[in-house]
Amino acid sequence: MRGVRYAYPDGHVALHGIDLTVAKGERVALLGPNGAGKTTLVLHLNGILTPSEGHVVVGGLAVDQDRATLAEIRRRVGIVFQDPDDQLFLPTVAEDVAFGPANLGLRGPELAARVDEALAAVGMSGHRDRAPHHLSFGQRRRVAVATVLAMRPEILVLDEPSSNLDPAARRELADILRSLPVTLLMVTHDLPYAFELCDRSVILDGGRIVADGPTPVLLDDEELLARHRLELPYPFRPIRGRAPADE
């Protein structure tokens, strides 16, 4: 992303010139308080929102409003939205996972193979014919990841992947995400989760990137975090490893 600026139709400026480069295979956490512009930034990555200034390039392909380009961009960039009930709109799990690749023109056995592969990757193969509303929240989140994986994206973007998950589901999802051979951009304010999964973190606040560096370094800077309404759970200190009370 180069100099991306975006203003909503009501004139509210959500992004003030974002410069961000993510290398292939990197796992990056996008941190920031509520209303920082994280989701707006994500929607630029696959051309749902078009920047008023600047441009976005994905794997050498510039995002524009040309239909063929958009289709290719949306294949390359898979977005997993925060609420799995928004993502899963078809009556069965298998149909929903098939939706993306079918839009890419896949049919028959090839399509079925994609669905199997994606469901296997998130450990949900046994639930293919079930209705989404009969799955637990954690299972729905995993299926939502599968619906995007089925398109074999190069970049996987997750909006608050750990929200509303119980600790075991949260860990299971982390294991799955770690096993995927894709570039990962994770939007979150779950700082330990970012620490666990991403070597690099970017802090976004007020539509600007205010910090970009190795996750442990950023998370150890208490003042920086406090300035941007981010907080670690009390006893958690990545580098010193101890709560201040122990020192």
Place this chain on the structure above:
Amino acid sequence: MGAGHAHVLYRSADSPVHRLPPEVKIAAMVAFTLAVVATPREALWAFGAYALLVAAVAALARVTARWLLLRSTIELPFVLFAFALPFLGAGERVDVAGWQLSVDGLYGAWNIIAKGTLGVWASLLLAATTSTRDLIVGLDRLRCPQILTQIATFMLRYLDVLVGEARRMRLARISRGDDPRFVWQLRGFAAGIGALFLRAFERGERVYLAMVSRGYTGRMPPVWQGTATATTGQWLIAATVPVMAATVAATAAVLT
């Protein structure tokens, strides 16, 4: 298909009727109803024959008469008016148990009730043997406009989500001391409906964004149409019922 337990009418079982593909059942149900509606009302015997056909299919599908009769009470509000016809009808009068009833009105009431009941029975048999999900697949295969099947699909998916949201909002309201027992206490409920509508509206936008992100361009990919569509044999088997009904209707039309 394992679309879940959300079906009110579906009777899970394995019968020859259950196994038929949904599109042939829908077509048979519609054709049967058309034959019934086209029958002259004076041919009382014909309606008896239709009832026998329904009973035969119900027996095949292992649907009990009790279930069918209980469920068909759904038509009562719609046919109530028919009960007034014998009293209001004009023309020739006949004495029934001391009441002067209109012959034309009696036939009119019979016409509405008999045809309505047979139609409801046919629909109930379809619903009892076909899951909601399969009904949509069937409509899709019958080339029903995609916009309608899409709306039905979304309803099927999001009805439970909406009901869950409404339930949580109600619990939250009650937890804060709301106790709407009388009509004039419904303010909270009404506001809840408004909030629910707004939420559904916003969700629609998010669902659409998620669909577009997965390459949606305004048409659903034809994922289901290709698999396991009905064979000629299955069409023929399902056609027996409407063909018999049509024969009865034609005979009745000739005789009266």
